[in-house]
């Protein structure tokens with residue numbers, strides 16, 4: 001057998017040994033070898049004895065030596081997984097426009113959630129796919145009911161950057177009020193809009209009966225006067241509404257003569273950016289419709305709940321002689337067990353049910369980010385579901401397995417014991433310094449150092465309270481990378497046990513548990529997805545992590561380091 005093959009087996013065995021606490025398994029090594037070297041598959045019979053021999057040699061090496069060996073050649077074994085290049089389905093009529101322009105138009109009354117990520121990612125990626133332009137437009141023209149909050153403009157910008165949706169231009173509708181007034185002026189002069197003074201109830205009675213309200217046919221001159229009166233502050237809140245004339249026989253009453261401007265008492269409800277400067281405010285369909293045209297949007301990518309808005313806006317476009325953009329209306333997106341209704345979320349936050357927009361129970365991007373979900377996970381999901389008009393439900397299992405795939409290769413490993421169980425081990429005759437790798441598959445990332453210093457033959461470590469039942473059974477366990485322990489008795493809240501040697505026991509697979517030295521450790525609070533807090537201890541190496549790093553607590557799960565202060569770390573749990 002060639003030395004080249006022997007060397008390949010040796011590498012596979014060393015990696016496998018590092019992953020399995022110093023004990024490589026010949027079958028696993030053979031499997032890895034054949035997976036990477038298909039040409040050897042016909043030679044299994046000849047190779048197997050060699051694999052056994054090499055594995056035996058490797059298993060006799062001290063763990064420090066294994067790590068050193070692996071560090072010397074790990075770069076070459078790191079496999080790059082190149083994602084297969086995927087394409088979104090083409091945009092309709094893309095060839096009819098010299099430049100494709102898309103937009104996302106969030107209302108900064110709330111932050112973006114996973115549902116909004118779809119409009120953001122698709123609009124952005126389509127713009128890039130066609131070398132076009134992606135615009136962010138803040139739609140903040142309701143200072144009364146959907147009032148913007150100053151901090152959310154920035155959080156949304158951060159959300160978009162995090163998602164990788166860098167924008168080419170940004171607009172804020174509260175800066176553009178006079179532009180909407182000009183369109184209002186134009187509509188009213190054409191007889192396409194009128195100022196309605198009806199009480200809402202009364203107007204509804206007329207419109208439901210497909211009849212004009214008493215104001216509708218008063219004549220253009222009267223309405224120009226009323227429009228000026230409106231702009232000069234002659235109406236109080238609720239006294240007048242600017243309506244766009246539509247087909248009163250439209251089968252959908254919600255489309256008939258839809259409201260375009262209204263009066264808002266901004267002395268009582270000042271706008272967070274422009275205060276009380278304006279009393280007449282455009283409603284959604286007017287402002288959004290006008291901007292899509294004026295900003296040259298060629299393709300609007302949004303949920304199918306906007307189909308009614310499109311029907312309304314087409315009246316505006318026809319009056320103004322504009323061409324309506326091409327549209328993609330995708331289906332509803334649900335995430336299993338998660339509220340994505342903005343109004344429900346806001347209500348629940350206001351009532352104190354959730355502590356804020358980044359509460360770990362929420363599907364907001366800021367909450368997911370805080371827990372250690374990476375933007376590539378969200379992007380991948382959005383590409384998978386694409387702009388399809390059918391309704392889709394995303395499962396947490398899916399989201400988590402996708403995220404795990406992405407964060408696992410770079411997450412440092414640490415020992416963490418929730419609800420720590422103090423454990424005194426007798427018969428420990430020497431000091432132990434062990435160096436478990438920061439990542440079992442990537443020895444080049446380096447190793448941690450954990451030290452156990454017995455006093456009078458007694459070593460003290462902490463084990464996880466969640467392993468208590470296992471320990472109470474009296475069965476021997478292995479402390480990962482350290483030594484074997486036979487639990488003897490539980491005295492109060494303390495476990496007593498006896499040292500059972502350092503070597504991994506032959507064929508018996510003792511459970512392998514994580515542990516934390518009593519000599520040096522740090523308190524860690526883990527904020528769980530249900531917002532409860534688990535308290536525990538971790539090895540002190542975690543103090544070297546910076547806020548924002550994503551780590552894995554061995555046998556516990558992945559999380560994101562949220563806060564590091566002397567002797568104390570807070571981690572937000574992502575998933576197992």
Ligand SMILES: [Zn+2]
Nearest residue numbers: 196198213215
């Ligand atoms: Zn009226």
